[in-house]
Amino acid sequence: MQEALTILKKHKLSVTEARMAVLNVFTDNEEALSHSEIENHTSGFFDRVTLYRTLQTFVEKGLIHQIPTTDNSVRYALCKEHCEEGHHHDEHVHFVCNDCNRTICLDHVIIPKVRLPKGFQTSQVDMIVKGTCDECK
Amino acid sequence: MQEALTILKKHKLSVTEARMAVLNVFTDNEEALSHSEIENHTSGFFDRVTLYRTLQTFVEKGLIHQIPTTDNSVRYALCKEHCEEGHHHDEHVHFVCNDCNRTICLDHVIIPKVRLPKGFQTSQVDMIVKGTCDECK
DNA sequence: CCATTCTTTGCAACAATATTGCAAATTAGG
DNA sequence: CCTAATTTGCAATATTGTTGCAAAGAATGG
DSSP: OHHHHHHHHHTTOOOOHHHHHHHHHHHHOOSBEEHHHHHHHTTTOSOHHHHHHHHHHHHHHTSEEEEOBSSSOOEEEEOOSOOBTTBOOOOEEEEEETTTOOEEEEEEEEOOOOOOOTTOEEEEEEEEEEEEOTTTO | OHHHHHHHHHTTOOOOHHHHHHHHHHHHOOSBEEHHHHHHHTTTOSOHHHHHHHHHHHHHHTSEEEEOBSSSOOEEEEOOSOOBTTBOOOOEEEEEETTTOOEEEEEEEEOOOOOOOTTOEEEEEEEEEEEEOTTTO
16 A cells, blocks of 8 residues: 555654554554554564554654553554654544543544643643443434 | 541441441542452452442442543542542553552642534543652652 | 665564452351 | 451463564675
């Protein structure tokens, strides 16, 4: 697939089978995925360690972003644009459906600014909304 | 300690050594704690399994709430009030300090409402702000 | 297209974290 | 106190995450 290749080059990463495969999983799936889901989507073709390292570099280089969870299974989603090395601009809301259990990036729902108490400085904000998604309602 | 006992009775839970100890850890510490931190604070006196189960019932009964993380170490914090079985009303912002690594409940910073796309229904909202806390700045 | 250099991968070993069943201990309530 | 119901600890097992190192693969310059 063309897109994955473009993304890798754009971020100056060498092109390998594992990276292409993982990126394709993301471009094929709209939702945010956990490590184990990615492992399944790549049919266990790659070593578990390779996936850990691949995901780690993708996060560091700004190809994907992490979504916090309460179930010890961090999820990852493709960054749309503007995400730079070390600094993510994915300030959109993430939605977790209680029914189908999907995690969806609501790209057009911007996280509102909040006023913090004196002395607190913000570097990054995450907002996770749980409920029922449009397909499950 | 009195407070822990009161909380247990209020939620109709039987009073045991483990539950008292865990609750005391929470009332003694303002911050949100991870499983392993709680394990340390109780000096490893209780079996790891007991802690898992204790935390689980506390969440289910609304004594504590979970705070999502991106590092696979969910944190727990005491609910202030109004938290009912199965439904939490802890709609305040959580702050994670990049320096001291503490997770702080900003009880007075209310999470703003957001407008979701058509078809999405909200049951719970989490907002995590990362940055530098007032003590580390 | 080849050779060299640097990066990435897989394996192995290990560490940490999470889950389940069951018997023994503890708690609640009369 | 006695009984029934709940909670705990242990053991076994499963899942998840980490590190070092040698081999395989990718990029670069000629």
